[in-house]
């Protein structure tokens with residue numbers, strides 16, 4: 485028989501734990517049912533991302549779709565003893581069922597780069613894939629938050645917007661280009677140079693997701709460090725070339741998959757927390773925007789119950805960053821216009 489004092493301390497430990505989880509948006513009593521769909525779930529990103537979403541206690545239903553290979557991935561992931569139910573769907577005939585009732589749809593479907601390619605070289609194949617998947621989203625889950633990972637993000641997000649507009653389902657608050665990997669890289673590289681613990685580092689990354697359109701704002705990085713200008717220039721270039729660094733190291737076997745799965749899981753988790761009403765969820769993302777004259781732009785975004793609650797301004801930029809911002813605009817605009825044109829052909 486447990487003594488009353490022991491019962492009291494057990495009870496207070498449990499309530500401390502539940503209020504800690506509730507603050508992080510994880511309380512099972514207050515957490516609604518959430519369905520997350522991964523399109524391209526059998527791929528290099530899709531598989532580890534599916535596992536990470538299975539580990540997320542905010543997810544109750546995990547739907548894994550691909551043109552092939554999903555029964556195996558779903559069977560494998562479904563044995564993990566966490567909250568969500570897992571279902572695998574394979575082939576276009578099952579896409580509708582995969583999407584129905586989705587709260588968040590994550591799209592890592594499409595081909596990755598090989599050495600020597602730009603992300604734009606993927607346009608011809610991936611634009612068509614994204615167009616058909618977004619057509620299905622507008623039909624089967626028009627109110628889901630869409631997390632676009634497929635490259636070139638600078639064009640695939642505008643393609644998705646046009647598809648949704650044509651279907652009459654476009655809500656700019658619900659469409660996100662996932663640029664979290666740029667933030668993850670900027671944080672890692674900055675922590676190394678500033679010699680600070682990476683867990684406490686924050687670096688906003690604005691613009692887009694390709695080469696010079698990726699603009700990390702190290703002048704706003706925290707904790708502050710007095711890094712020389714040439715170090716900032718090198719950090720900026722390394723962040724912009726982070727994807728290429730991985731593509732070259734993989735030598736023809738694809739691009740970032742594990743770090744991308746991590747970044748995609750972080751961003752989807754932020755979307756779920758926003759949907760669940762957790763306050764002050766802020767992440768960088770490539771969204772419809774009027775912070776510059778470009779129609780889509782990555783910056784800090786506050787996430788809420790309807791997706792984007794507020795697109796935050798850029799804050800103060802250094803002269804180097806101001807120049808970087810002007811330099812990226814023509815390329816980013818051309819990629820956005822290319823996507824819009826493709827979707828309207």
Ligand SMILES: NC(=O)c1ccc[n+]([C@@H]2O[C@H](COP(=O)([O-])OP(=O)(O)OC[C@H]3O[C@@H](n4cnc5c(N)ncnc54)[C@H](O)[C@@H]3O)[C@@H](O)[C@H]2O)c1
Pocket residue numbers: 523524525526527528529530549550551552592593594595596597606610613617632633634635636637662663664665666693738739740741744
């Ligand atoms: N946003 C980012 O930061 C970021 C980072 C890394 C990679 N990416 C991009 O993510 C994409 C996927 O990369 P990967 O390494 O996982 O590639 P991968 O080839 O390993 O996997 C892609 C998966 O997509 C599937 N697929 C193809 N057509 C499909 C369709 N119509 N419907 C559903 N699934 C389909 C394939 O069967 C495959 O399983 C690439 O375009 C890559 O450039 C983006």
Ligand SMILES: O=C(O)C[C@H](O)C(=O)O
Pocket residue numbers: 596597603635665693726727728730731739740
């Ligand atoms: O670099 C790529 O092609 C993949 C991705 O966009 C990345 O940044 O790693």
